Amino acid sequence: MAFFRILQNCMRMPGKASVFALNRVSMRDTLLYIFILMLLSSVPDIIDLLVNGRFSNQTYESVLYLQVFLFYPLYIIFIGIIAISLLSAAAYVIKTVMKRKLTYHHLWKLTAFSATVPLLLNAVFKGLGYRNIWITVLLVVLLFFYLIKMIRVFPIISNKK
């Protein structure tokens, strides 16, 4: 399955072979991959919503399920797309400074793949009950670490088109 193949390559990042293998992943598969990953990483939140929502008398069960299984995933996907798009814009600045020729489309994919380990770690931290701003900062730093390493895989280009 494409998801596991991509995940496997993301875990091997930022090695050249895995970056090049990820380059060949289509945009459709990249979007699907990041949706699944974001949903997996929000499992602790979903459990939290279900457990806390179920025991609150104010919440109707049908509303709760709608919230957990429809609105929450949609919200997560929306936030994820916005976040990756903004981080890709930052990556665009980085690649310009690093003198690499990479398109925004290409960087968007690299950013999505760089988010793999931070998103999974985020799920683990949330699952263990650790939630604070420093963890978020640490995960963003980790994402940029992967991203910069991936950008460095491409050679410096002087004669830009």
Place this chain on the structure above:
Amino acid sequence: MAYVITSRCVGEKWEACIEVCPVNCILEGANMCYINPEICIDCGACQEVCPSDAIFKEEDVPEEERDYIRINREYTK
């Protein structure tokens, strides 16, 4: 091992591949584009964006298209 542009590019020339190639090794010809195998770093970025599915890894080029390995090499010499 480089990437190769095959006959499916002839007459299409969307040029999406030229835009995305990080080492500028794709040349535009009169009817199609060509990859310089000496410069290609094998990154695969062009293959993903080609709307005509014209680009293959050298070892994956279909039998009937294998002549394009030589054509790409000669055009970009």
